[in-house]
Amino acid sequence: MINTYIMNKTILTLVTSVLVFIGxxxxxxxxxxxxxxxxxxxxSWERGQVLVRFADQLSPSLNSxxxxxxxxxxDQILSDYQGVKLEQLFPVQKPIPGGDMxxxxxxxxxxxxxxxxxxxxxxxxxxxxGAVFPLITALENLGDDYVVYAEPNYHFESDVTxxxxxxxxxxxxxxxxxxxDSAWQIMNDSSITEEDIIIAIIDTGVDTAHxxxxxxxxxxxxEANGQPGVDDDGNGYIDDISGxxxxxxxxxPIDDNSHGTHCAAIAVANHDSIGIAGIAPNAKYxxxxxxxxSGGSSASALAQCATYAANNGAxxxxxxxxxxxxxxxxxxxxxxSYAFSIPVGAAGK
Numbered sequence: 001m002i003n004t005y006i007m008n009k010t011i012l013t014l015v016t017s018v019l020v021f022i023g024x025x026x027x028x029x030x031x032x033x034x035x036x037x038x039x040x041x042x043x044s045w046e047r048g049q050v051l052v053r054f055a056d057q058l059s060p061s062l063n064s065x066x067x068x069x070x071x072x073x074x075d076q077i078l079s080d081y082q083g084v085k086l087e088q089l090f091p092v093q094k095p096i097p098g099g100d101m102x103x104x105x106x107x108x109x110x111x112x113x114x115x116x117x118x119x120x121x122x123x124x125x126x127x128x129x130g131a132v133f134p135l136i137t138a139l140e141n142l143g144d145d146y147v148v149y150a151e152p153n154y155h156f157e158s159d160v161t162x163x164x165x166x167x168x169x170x171x172x173x174x175x176x177x178x179x180x181d182s183a184w185q186i187m188n189d190s191s192i193t194e195e196d197i198i199i200a201i202i203d204t205g206v207d208t209a210h211x212x213x214x215x216x217x218x219x220x221x222x223e224a225n226g227q228p229g230v231d232d233d234g235n236g237y238i239d240d241i242s243g244x245x246x247x248x249x250x251x252x253p254i255d256d257n258s259h260g261t262h263c264a265a266i267a268v269a270n271h272d273s274i275g276i277a278g279i280a281p282n283a284k285y286x287x288x289x290x291x292x293x294s295g296g297s298s299a300s301a302l303a304q305c306a307t308y309a310a311n312n313g314a315x316x317x318x319x320x321x322x323x324x325x326x327x328x329x330x331x332x333x334x335x336x337s338y339a340f341s342i343p344v345g346a347a348g349k
Contacts, residue, residue, distance in 0.1 A: 029130035032137040034151065042324035045152035046298045047127035051089070051329040052139055053148040054118040062086055069120075073146055077138045083125025089300055089329070090116035090307050092236045096339045103338060113339060114332035116307060121153065121300045154325030156302060158204065158259045158295040172276055174266065180279055184271075197283040199267050199316045200309030200341070202302060203260030204295060205245065205253040206287035210261055212275035216268045217242050218284040220312070235312060244308055245289040246301045253289035260287070263320050286314055291321065299325070303333035310337035320346040 031038065054060055060069040067084040068075045078084045093116045102112035124135065132152055139150035175181070198218050208217050223241045226232025230239075237244055238251070245253040255261045268285050269278035290305035291297040302321060309317055317337060334343050 029133040030137075031130070031133050032140060032150075034136070034140060034149070035133075039324060044155040045132075045325060046155060046300075047129070048124050048131060049153035049298070049300070050122040050124075050132050050136055050139070050150055051153050051300055051327065052120055052122055052150040053114070053329065053332065054120070055144060055146055055148055056115045056118060058118065058146065060086075060088075060118065060120065062088075071146065073142050074139070077135070077142075078122075081124045081126070081135065083123070085123045087121045087123070088117065089119045089121055089304055090333070090336075092311055093117050093307075093336065094311055094340070100339070103335075111335050111338075113336055116332060116336050118148075119303075119329050119332060149328045151328055152325065154299045154323055154327045154330075155296055156291075156299060156321045156323035156325075157297075158257070158291055158321055175277060175279065178279070180277075184281075195282045197280060197315050198286060198313050199280065199283055199318055200243075200286040200288050200305070200314035201260055201264045201267065202288045202290050202305040202309065202317060202319045202321075203255075203263050204257035204291040204293065205255035205260045205289035206243075206264045206285065207255045207258075207261040208242070208287060210265070212265050212269045213261075213285070214270065216264075216270070216283075216285055218286045218313070237308070240312075243287040243289070244305075246304045246308070247289050247292050247297065253287040255287075255289075256293040257291070257295055259295055259320070260289070260291070263318060267318055286312070299323075299327035299330045303327070303330045306330075306333045306337045306343065310340040314341050317341050317343045319343065322346055 031040075054069070054071070054074070058071060060071060060074075062069065066086050068078060069086065096113055100113070102110055104110050122135075124131065136150045136152070139147045206213070206217075220233065220241050222233040223239055226239075228239060231237065240251050243253045244251060264285050264287070265276055265278060267278055268280055268283045269276050271277050271281045286309055288305045288309055290302040302319070306317055306319070317334075337343055
């Protein structure tokens, strides 16, 4: 009798819990169909932010408040939300060398170069969990004639590895695993050099005053010799003498975490009696800040870093980041960057 009572009570509790869950779920915003494969226990995003790519044949034209696109079906959707603000992520898109429409990866998959200028960050006032879901669904439902995709502005973090405790070469397990010393010997015995190679360190910024990075920073000569407060090279960024900070939107990509400096040193640190030995000691680096002091950031900031670096002379994009969300906007930025640079990413998580 006692066991039957306990069993019945358990069943009643389960039924009640299910009813409460159903009631709660129906009151919450439902994830869009495009997020059906998302593992919500792992992925996160910037609350109240959506990345949207409008169809290539469209030309959004923002009003003075940057709250409307002058695309009627889109603006009708945006009118249902408070605090709408639109930001064009990539105002500058250079012509692809050779006029190619796309490229084929080593696996045989073909990618068409995207129209980056039609990708916008859309921010709304409501930052509660899931508030962007109905907005994404509404935009996706407009179809390919209006929207290529809409997605959350996924969150990414630095892919941190524990650095050697002692800053001496013999402790650099990465260099020995790569047989870097053999490559250095080849360069010493031949005319091969990486002096003209520029590596963009897309990270938390770089401590440009670090003793092991002396003389390694790439300088934008046009801006360095130009007028203060003027976009001398016409790339859309004022006084970007060396890199850009896409977290604080200024020309000082200073490292406030140390991870970016750590990555820069692995890439280009001088071969001398100080610190560690860089993999490409004759190369230069561009400091880029796409990650906040916490080590995390958004897909939009990292995507902006990638396209800026590719547009401004970087041969290699170094990105030691990882995340659980698949950002199509970030992929578009990397696909475009591949026409000018070689993107190199961490293994991820």
